[in-house]
Amino acid sequence: MTTHEHAHxxxxxxxxxxxxxxxxxxxxxxxxxxxxxxxxxxxxxxxxITLAKIFLIGSIFxxxxxxxxxxxxxxxxxxxxxxxxxxxxxxETLKNDTHHIDNVSPTxxxxxxxxxxx
Amino acid sequence: xxxxxxxxxxxVLASDWGGGKSPFGTSWSKFMMWIFIxxxxxxxxxxxxxxxxxxxxxxxxxxxxxxxxxxxxxxMTFVLISSSxxxxxAVSAARAGDAKAATRFLGLTIFGxxxxxxxxxxxxxxFISEGATLTHNPWGVPQFAASFFVITGFHGFHVFSxxxxxxxxxxxxxxxxxxxxxxENAGLYWHFVDVVWVFVFAFYYLL
Numbered sequence: 131m132t133t134h135e136h137a138h139x140x141x142x143x144x145x146x147x148x149x150x151x152x153x154x155x156x157x158x159x160x161x162x163x164x165x166x167x168x169x170x171x172x173x174x175x176x177x178x179i180t181l182a183k184i185f186l187i188g189s190i191f192x193x194x195x196x197x198x199x200x201x202x203x204x205x206x207x208x209x210x211x212x213x214x215x216x217x218x219x220x221x222e223t224l225k226n227d228t229h230h231i232d233n234v235s236p237t238x239x240x241x242x243x244x245x246x247x248x
Numbered sequence: 249x250x251x252x253x254x255x256x257x258x259x260v261l262a263s264d265w266g267g268g269k270s271p272f273g274t275s276w277s278k279f280m281m282w283i284f285i286x287x288x289x290x291x292x293x294x295x296x297x298x299x300x301x302x303x304x305x306x307x308x309x310x311x312x313x314x315x316x317x318x319x320x321x322x323x324m325t326f327v328l329i330s331s332s333x334x335x336x337x338a339v340s341a342a343r344a345g346d347a348k349a350a351t352r353f354l355g356l357t358i359f360g361x362x363x364x365x366x367x368x369x370x371x372x373x374x375f376i377s378e379g380a381t382l383t384h385n386p387w388g389v390p391q392f393a394a395s396f397f398v399i400t401g402f403h404g405f406h407v408f409s410x411x412x413x414x415x416x417x418x419x420x421x422x423x424x425x426x427x428x429x430x431x432e433n434a435g436l437y438w439h440f441v442d443v444v445w446v447f448v449f450a451f452y453y454l455l
Contacts, residue, residue, distance in 0.1 A: 140340035148333035155325050155449075162454025163313055173455055180450040184443055191336045191439045193432075198273040199257050201282060208286055212293035219301045 147190045154179050154186075184209075281433045285440045288406075292444050295399050296451060302391040310387040312453050316371065324367045325449050328407075331360025332442040335414075339435045343428035347421055350431060354418035357438065361411045368404050372397075399448055406441045413437060 158179045161172055189195040194202050272279055303309055338353030375396070379386045385393035417434045420426045 141337050144333050144336040144340070147336075148330065151329045151333070152326065155322070155329065158450055158454060159318070159322055162450070163318055176450045176455055180446055183446045187332065187439055187443055187446070191332055191442075192436055198271075199260065201272045201274065201279075204272070205282065205286060208289040208293050211290070212297055215293070215297045216300055219297065220304065 143190060147186055150186060151183055154183050275429060277429060277433055278436070281436050285436060288440065289444075292402070292447070295395075295402065296447060299395045299399060299452070302395060306389045306391055308388060310389075310392055315387060316375075316453065320367055320371060321449065321453050324364055324371075325445065327360050327364050327367070328442050328445050331357045331364070332439050334360065335435045335438045339428070339432045342421065342426060342431035345428075347424055347426065350426070351418055351421045354414060354421055354431070358411055358414050358418060361407055361414065361438075365404065365407050365411065368400065368407070372400075396452070399452060403441070403444055403448055406444065410438050410441050 158176055161167060161175050161179075165172075167175070188205065194205065272282075274282070334353050335357045338350050338357060341349035341353055375393070380393040380396070382394050382397055383390050387393075413434050417426065417431055421431065
């Protein structure tokens with residue numbers, strides 16, 4: 131294969147990845163915008179789609195697919211750390227009421243002037 | 249692309265760490281870019297964790313898609329993902345030694361990034377003119393606008409610096425003074441900016 135053919139092979143793969151990313155974006159948008167799913171399912175699906183997109187961008191666009199395992203492990207460490215950190219604070223907020231932010235009432239005025247209550 | 253078995257990967261891993269001189273198998277410049285991206289990812293992880301914490305302790309949270317325009321957000325996401333795909337093609341072209349194609353793809357990437365930044369400026373202008381500041385906003389919890397400004401502001405600044413880097417790389421490519429690796433390193437940074445937006449899009453706007 132010449133380098134030019136190589137580049138063209140790459141374009142096709144990038145184009146397909148692009149299509150997949152757009153498809154996943156639209157799916158995430160539909161799930162997020164129309165409230166037809168229970169909150170837990172919606173959150174799980176959005177996290178799943180986000181991770182799938184990150185995986186695609188990382189492996190294809192950022193060439194992690196062809197890099198050594200060492201580099202791949204290094205790049206995913208911040209993500210693992212964030213998940214650990216998030217679940218530290220998550221557990222605490224569920225148990226402890228003293229951290230609540232109480233300086234506002236749970237109503238908002240929409241730009242249309244409509245008042246919403248939660 | 250070749251796929252290696254787990255046993256083979258373990259063998260490579262063992263040999264890399266068992267006295268190998270280049271455990272990551274990259275050039276110094278690409279490795280430096282990765283180290284930068286990882287530290288930057290930790291910064292954004294900190295922001296998003298803080299935001300998640302604030303969401304959990306807030307008594308309520310506005311419906312984001314009623315405050316921001318879903319159409320604008322979708323368009324911005326589309327533009328940034330597309331520019332990332334075009335950037336990947338620019339790297340391919342640069343590696344194949346096709347300076348003309350590389351310059352053209354880099355130009356398209358910059359065009360996409362500039363449109364994204366313009367949309368973000370419009371969104372900020374609109375949000376601020378509706379009365380949002382770092383400490384107040386008309387929709388209730390102050391943390392709503394505060395996290396918006398900090399997260400999208402920091403991301404927007406990354407887009408801006410990415411555009412600066414890409415402009416330099418594109419100019420050099422147009423003059424023929426470029427290397428495949430230089431373009432690839434700039435590309436890694438640009439894809440990272442896209443990765444951060446994917447998180448912001450899902451967690452700030454949709455969740």
